[in-house]
Amino acid sequence: MPHILIVDDEPDLAGLLAYNLGRAGFSTTLAHTGTEALEKARSTPPDLVLLDLMLPDMDGAEVHRQLQADPATRHLRFLVLSARPDAHSRVGGVDVILKPFKVQEVVARVTALLQAP
Numbered sequence: 001m002p003h004i005l006i007v008d009d010e011p012d013l014a015g016l017l018a019y020n021l022g023r024a025g026f027s028t029t030l031a032h033t034g035t036e037a038l039e040k041a042r043s044t045p046p047d048l049v050l051l052d053l054m055l056p057d058m059d060g061a062e063v064h065r066q067l068q069a070d071p072a073t074r075h076l077r078f079l080v081l082s083a084r085p086d087a088h089s090r091v092g093g094v095d096v097i098l099k100p101f102k103v104q105e106v107v108a109r110v111t112a113l114l115q116a117p
Helices: 011-023 034-043 060-069 103-115
Strands: 003-007 027-031 048-052 077-082 095-098
Touching: 003 011, 003 034, 011 027, 011 103, 027 034, 034 048, 034 060, 048 060, 048 103, 060 077, 077 103, 095 103
Parallel strands: 003 027, 003 048, 048 077, 077 095
Antiparallel strands: none
16 A cells, blocks of 8 residues: 655645545555654655645755655655645656645546556
């Protein structure tokens, strides 16, 4: 069962995503800060990180940069969720879904990213 790390500081949204991804056959772990995301990704690397860019303690782009710089987590796949229209330029080479979004779109994109070679 593929494992998804959901990084979002809005507990209700993170819970909604976890519920729907669980129904689609994924296991999930939640992180509400960048620091927590780094700790969880390094201790148990997920198959994909669902990453919000606006976190309370550090920018999600910095979380991405640190995980990509670490040989143990360099292989991780990312899907960025952001209300910022400049999200594509802030985290280059990563799929982005702009908020507000439909949860079904997130589930479909996660499924597609994990099936890609």
